[in-house]
Amino acid sequence: ETGVTQSPTHLIKTRGQQVTLRCSSQSGHNTVSWYQQALGQGPQFIFQYYREEENGRGNFPPRFSGLQFPNYSSELNVNALELDDSALYLCASSVRGLMAEQFFGPGTRLTVL
Amino acid sequence: AQSVTQLDSHVSVSEGTPVLLRCNYSSSYSPSLFWYVQHPNKGLQLLLKYTSAATLVKGINGFEAEFKKSETSFHLTKPSAHMSDAAEYFCVVSDLGIAGTASKLTFGTGTRLQVTL
Numbered sequence: 001e002t003g004v005t006q007s008p009t010h011l012i013k014t015r016g017q018q019v020t021l022r023c024s025s026q027s028g029h030n031t032v033s034w035y036q037q038a039l040g041q042g043p044q045f046i047f048q049y050y051r052e053e054e055n056g057r058g059n060f061p062p063r064f065s066g067l068q069f070p071n072y073s074s075e076l077n078v079n080a081l082e083l084d085d086s087a088l089y090l091c092a093s094s095v096r097g098l099m100a101e102q103f104f105g106p107g108t109r110l111t112v113l
Numbered sequence: 114a115q116s117v118t119q120l121d122s123h124v125s126v127s128e129g130t131p132v133l134l135r136c137n138y139s140s141s142y143s144p145s146l147f148w149y150v151q152h153p154n155k156g157l158q159l160l161l162k163y164t165s166a167a168t169l170v171k172g173i174n175g176f177e178a179e180f181k182k183s184e185t186s187f188h189l190t191k192p193s194a195h196m197s198d199a200a201e202y203f204c205v206v207s208d209l210g211i212a213g214t215a216s217k218l219t220f221g222t223g224t225r226l227q228v229t230l
Contacts (some may be wrong), residue, residue: 003158033218040222042203045159056217090157101147102218104157109164 002027004093004105012111018079021108023091025072029103030038031096033075037088037107043053046054049074052098078110115130115140117187117204119221127229132176132191132225136204139185146187147205147218148178163187174198199228 005024013019025032031050037045045058049068063079078085086108091108092102120135138144148160161172168180178189187204204221 031216033216035218035220042224043218043221045217045219048217058217092157092218097218101159101162102216103159104149106156 004091004103006089006091006105006108008108009106010109010111011059012113013081014113015081015083017081017112019081019110020076021076021078021110023074023076023093023105025074025093026103029064029093029095032072032104034074034076035090035092035093036060037090039087040086043090049052050070054066060107081112083112086110093108115144115206115219117146117206117219117221119204119224121224122222123225123227124192125167125227125229128196129193132189132194132198132204132226134204134226135187136187136189138187138204138206140206140217145207146178147207148176148187149191149203149220150173151201151203152221153200158201158225160189171200172212192224194228196228196230199226201225 006021033048034046037043040045046060048055049065052068064075067075071087088107090107091105116139118137123215135144146163149157150155158178161170163170163180176191201223203223209216
């Protein structure tokens with residue numbers, strides 16, 4: 001069984017640029033959630049996707065957007081990058097309705113200069 | 114709104130001594146509670162979860178946690194610390210993923226566990 005994978009591992013961008021992060025769900029999982037973990041903080045919920053539609057969103061602006069594909073993989077897109085967007089971005093997959101247990105990928109470290 | 118408070122940002126123990134990481138939660142209904150561990154440069158790993166069954170929950174690597182509704186607490190314990198336990202620990206609360214709603218996880222700010230010889 002393949003776990004949750006994310007790419008790239010690290011990424012450096014400059015302020016104002018756009019970035020796309022990718023996530024492959026664990027086999028059999030139909031729900032993907034994205035979290036932002038700033039340095040020294042706990043992860044913060046960005047949004048969740050189920051059946052290719054956004055299904056719940058945290059306190060993040062619209063320049064954070066996402067996609068889920070028919071194979072349940074997902075992308076996180078961030079436009080107009082700001083310095084405060086520098087963080088570890090975590091993807092988690094789960095099976096909807098099974099007590100919310102989520103399985104996390106290793107994350108993508110984004111640095112905005 | 115649901116939330117968790119981790120009472121200690123840093124805990125230091127000697128190898129072989131007990132570990133106690135404290136967590137209080139706030140939720141308007143019976144919550145699902147989790148403890149996750151994050152080793153440096155690694156992803157989050159689930160240690161254990163409480164989902165309204167037994168109040169004493171046993172997890173991996175000898176960790177356990179007790180759900181105390183009267184105290185709104187979910188403290189994590191281990192009888193004897195090992196050097197490999199050094200990591201960041203997160204207490205997490207979740208809704209139950211009721212149909213039509215997102216099963217959002219709300220994390221605490223984390224407790225860094227240091228284990229010394």
